[in-house]
Structures are given as structure tokens and as C-alpha cells.
Amino acid sequence: MPFFFHEGSHLFCRYNTPYEPERLFFQLGFFWNFSQPKLEFSVPDEPIAAEKSSVTIYTDGAAEPNPGPGGYGIVLMAGKHRKELSGGFRLTTNNRMELMGVIVALEALSKPCLVNLYSDSKYVVDTVQRGSVLRWQKNRWQRSPGQPVKNVDLWKRYLVASARHSIRFHWVKGHAGVAENERCDELAVAAIQQYDLADDQGYLSDPSSSRSLNPQLATRVSRPIPLNPGPAVEPSEGAPCRKCTENLVKKTPKPKARKPGQTYFYEWYLFCPGCGTMYMVNEAKRSID
Numbered sequence: 001m002p003f004f005f006h007e008g009s010h011l012f013c014r015y016n017t018p019y020e021p022e023r024l025f026f027q028l029g030f031f032w033n034f035s036q037p038k039l040e041f042s043v044p045d046e047p048i049a050a051e052k053s054s055v056t057i058y059t060d061g062a063a064e065p066n067p068g069p070g071g072y073g074i075v076l077m078a079g080k081h082r083k084e085l086s087g088g089f090r091l092t093t094n095n096r097m098e099l100m101g102v103i104v105a106l107e108a109l110s111k112p113c114l115v116n117l118y119s120d121s122k123y124v125v126d127t128v129q130r131g132s133v134l135r136w137q138k139n140r141w142q143r144s145p146g147q148p149v150k151n152v153d154l155w156k157r158y159l160v161a162s163a164r165h166s167i168r169f170h171w172v173k174g175h176a177g178v179a180e181n182e183r184c185d186e187l188a189v190a191a192i193q194q195y196d197l198a199d200d201q202g203y204l205s206d207p208s209s210s211r212s213l214n215p216q217l218a219t220r221v222s223r224p225i226p227l228n229p230g231p232a233v234e235p236s237e238g239a240p241c242r243k244c245t246e247n248l249v250k251k252t253p254k255p256k257a258r259k260p261g262q263t264y265f266y267e268w269y270l271f272c273p274g275c276g277t278m279y280m281v282n283e284a285k286r287s288i289d
Contacts, residue, residue: 056076059119
């Protein structure tokens, strides 16, 4: 609450504020002339917060199969500037890649920003918008007694990455014709097909992860990275897997209902029986009219 006091013909109003609470005064100068009352109002200089830049971010993540090789794709836009980011991991999950895309995008911002972030992941958007991640943190990363939160390493990293930004999340439907969302999907799929994927240490070290479902996926075969790899060449049926050198076989996916706005699908894919890696190649990509 403010309080008032006067000295001579001047009335002062004092407020407690976060800026120099002992010095900030509003001076109201009243000159006692009833025929023409005059009001003087002066405010001392105080720090003004710099206006945050506005940034639009689209993210997507994928794992094929789930769990399996995974990747994320990011599109950042600020004014006339645009940047695309992507990355992949040898063994991970779809949810981890969806969240990883958000984290990497926020970490790429060099200063506090006003962020509009678009994702087709209900897992990420709902967890943030409903305040679940803050409740989990308060409950020492327990959903309920005896039920630990999954992907704790990434949620902790998200809280750090998001702390200095003002973020508004928007859920968008995947494969619904949203151009930037489709581009993120392409980046994520391309990241999965990179030559030598990194280990997702958070997933591999999590005792609650399902990596033990396929022990072959947990075995990494080291191969030297070429000094000049040149342009990526898509694999073909019978070619050696890039990870374990087992010969690739062609497989046809199970029929799925097409999503509204879906613009393409893969008629078949290449599969490695040795390590479980899937390869989505352009030769099998079909457009939907």
C-alpha cells in the first residue's frame, strides 16, 4: 500500500517496488491556486527491461521402430531469418525425440525470447501446458508413489533451457499439410538415416527403459567414419547395413488409415535383420493426390 506525506506545498506518494524500494518516490506538486490548479508529476529514472525478440519454432521427432533409431527436426524463424537443425540417435524413443527437439531449439537461442512453439506431440505439449512437469519436479520426479517419471534427464534439461524464455506452446496435427511441421518430419527422418548415429546416454542408462526388448539394438558395431564421405547414397535391397553390415531386406508395412492432410506414404522400406534399423528411401515414397 502507498502512503502520502507532504512538505510545504508538495505532496509525496511512496511505493515499495522491486526497483530501489527506498528511493523511488512519486512527487505530486500541488500549487494551491484554486482558480487554476496545476499538477506536476515526475518519476525518477528506473531500469527498463529490454524487449524480447519474437521467435517461431516448429519441432518434430521420430523413432523407427519405437524404440529404435530416432531423430528430431527443428525449424526456427525470426523475422527474415530461418534456421534448420536436426540430430539422430542409434537407440531411443519417439517421445524422447519429440522432447529433444524442443530442448535443442530452445538451447539454440542466444538471448531471452518470446517463443511460439509448435509441436505435434501431445506428450510434450500437454505435459507443459497442464503444469505436469512442475508438479513432477516438486514431487521429486514421481508421478505417484512408486511410479517414477520417464525421461527425467530430458525434463530437467528442458526446465533449464526454458527458464529464461517466455514460451507459448501450440499443438498441431501431424501430417496435416502444415508446411513447417512437414519439413521437421523430413529432417527427423533424414537424421535417422545418418551414417553414424550417437548414443542416447539418457535412454541407455535409464533402468526403466525398454531397450532390453531387443538386445541386438543395444549392441553397437564400431565402424570408422570416412574423412570425405561425400553425398549420402541411399541403400538398396541386399546392400549392407550402415551399422552392422548385415544385408538389407525389403519389407511392406502394415496397412494404415491415412491421416487427413497426409501428402505422402512409403510403399515399402528396407530393414536390417541384424540390428533392426529401418531405412525409408525415396524410391519407395509415394505422393497422395
